[in-house]
Amino acid sequence: MISTGYNPALVALSLAIAVLASYTALDFGGRVRDGGARLRWAWLVGAALAMGGGIWSMHFVGMLAFEMGLPAAYDLGRTLLSLLIAVAVTGAALAWVGRRQAARWDVLVAGPIMGIGVAAMHYTGMAAMRMPGNLAYSLPIVALSVGIAVLAATVALWLTFRPTGIWQRFAAALVMGVAVAGMHYTGMAAATITAEESGAHSAHLAATSVDQQNLALYVAGVTFVILFLAMLASAFDQQRIQGELRASEERFRAAVAAVRGVLWTNDPQGRMTGEQPGWAALTGQTRAEYQNYGWADAVHPDDRQPSVEAWNATVAGRSTFVHEHRVRARDGLWRHFSIRAVPVFDGHGAIREWVGVHTDITEQREAEAELRESNEEIQRYAYIVSHDLRAPLVNVMGFTSELEAVREELQTLLRDHPQGARINDDIAESLGFIQAAIIKMERLIAAILKLSREGRRRFDPEPLAMTHLVRGIADAQRHQADRKGATVSVAEELPEIVADRLAVEQVFGNLIDNALKYLDPARPGTVEVTASPAPGNRIRFAVSDNGRGIPPQDHGRIFELFRRSGAQDQPGEGIGLASVKALVRALGGRIEVSSQPGAGTTFIVTLPRGPVTDRSAAITHCPTRCPWPRSDHAAALPCRQHRDDRG
């Protein structure tokens, strides 16, 4: 039995190495999960080298701190093996826990592996010791040391992959370093060394001790340099990450600004807290003013209550907040905002905060209102023009007829005149052309008037059983179909829609009438009405025929007023499809045509299932510029303001 002791300076050194190595490993380990695929492996290897190498070097220095009064040498092979074990085991454990899909309990697998590995490293290192004496181990203490190793490794791994601040990491490194050292010194306590030739080598003791101290210092020095370089690499990476973070944050702010957005955050309970520079800049509210639900004071009084209610419902439902309201800007003007807010979850599925963006849509809203107004204005023009064009027409027609009467009188008077018949014929021919032109003009004006009235009509949506409705239309046109030997078939299960009955009847009435009008006499005519669902809760109705078809160059033209396609062998003004198009648009739908000349035509009318609320609002809405005395009178009175130039 040899009396043993420790060199306190080297013990302290070994402890310092353990702590520093732990810190480096923790720092690297934290980057394993955050880094990209290639960097990930680099950080993993780095962490394994720092931790494994650090533990090993702590262990080695600790061995050198051991004074047993015997000259000891180290077997290079086994010593290197112990280093390899340390690095490999640490690397394996870190890789296991550092997997992206790793669960939290994975440390309970990796921890024991690493602990046992560290113990293996320690005892391999002990076995590398060459000395004139015998080593014996106390089994319970060995077991204790392994237990400590497992515990320390598990804690270390757990700490490594937990997001922590710098001080927490520092404390963790301290605990871990002490635990690693504790394991080592417990392991040493398990060893009992018996000298073979007691005293024989005492003379060398001093010299050996100096060698040992130097070796310890070398190892420690090299370790420190390696760890220092590692920390340097880590610092550079930290800077890179922070640079990326700053760039990403700036990009994010720019993106929010680019959509004319105002960014704000709320706490998990949906209260506005903390600094809200965006909101403060928009509304001019101070932090005290907007705090909690104070922001609602900047919302338009009409929108306030609905906004708060919608927000509370969203917070309770943990869903995405989509809303619109008006906010009083710093300059005191109301601006329209579209709002979207989403909950930000932490790792455990709890809401960490709410992040929302107010997007300024004032201009969009104004443009929409302007468009609506100009649409209404165009309709008013159409109405006024068609009305006012009629008045002079009455004169032309009236006085032409008066002239006709005069012509008859003249004819009697000129009966005996040699030129009498010619004069009479000239007058009659001229009057005939004038009258024909007037009749045509009147028809055109009537068509414009009809269209403009359809656009202005107030729609009255009601549920429509489409099969029943379209069959009714087909029955009304049975006479026409029978005369042409054509059949109109309406699908059994046309879906129900909610829309204005008259408008829908006019649309399908016109389309079926057209189909029957332009059949191909070469084959028995068939007209089919079918329907299928379309995206956006719409129904796609198709009115198909096997008629004469429409050449491709006319597919756009046929929807224009007074334009017709193909041989002009059927009566009509060319207003049917223009009116259908206007009606379909007013119903919130769209109409398309596909046709092959000589094969048939299909008109596709896509209508919403439900009523178009904002559309009917647009029709009844009377803007401030409205020159009519009352909005309920809107369709009746032509606008006088535009007629100031008249005498």
Place this chain on the structure above:
Amino acid sequence: MQPPFHAVSIVMIEDDEGHARLIERNIRRAGVNNEIVPFRDGTSALEFLFGADGSGEVSGRRHLLILLDLNLPDMTGIDILERIKANPHTKRSPVVVLTTTDDSREIQRCYDLGANVYITKPVNYEGFSNAIRQLGLFFSVIQVPEIP
């Protein structure tokens, strides 16, 4: 001419000279020879109907039948109709609205305001002259109250 109608004046408020002439010709063709007082704008018509003071007393002893066009340069015929039917001195005078507009809501509104007859001027001259002639026949049988 029947005696009761003899004193009745037809006030024609019509901005279109041609229309006015056609209306007059056809009324005459129906054998109606009453005085026709034409006005081409609302302002002068109102001045005639309600006097310079606007009270309407000036129409107190008149027997008037008013032919009214709705599209006037300075106001709508609706405004005139409203004032005629609101004034105690003129409210009993028959008002015939004669206009190009055949919009159902406008027709309704005119009757709501107290118009007695609403006639759309047909562009078709035959229809037009028929309508006016029948109106003339109607004038010859209509009783116009004396306004106190």
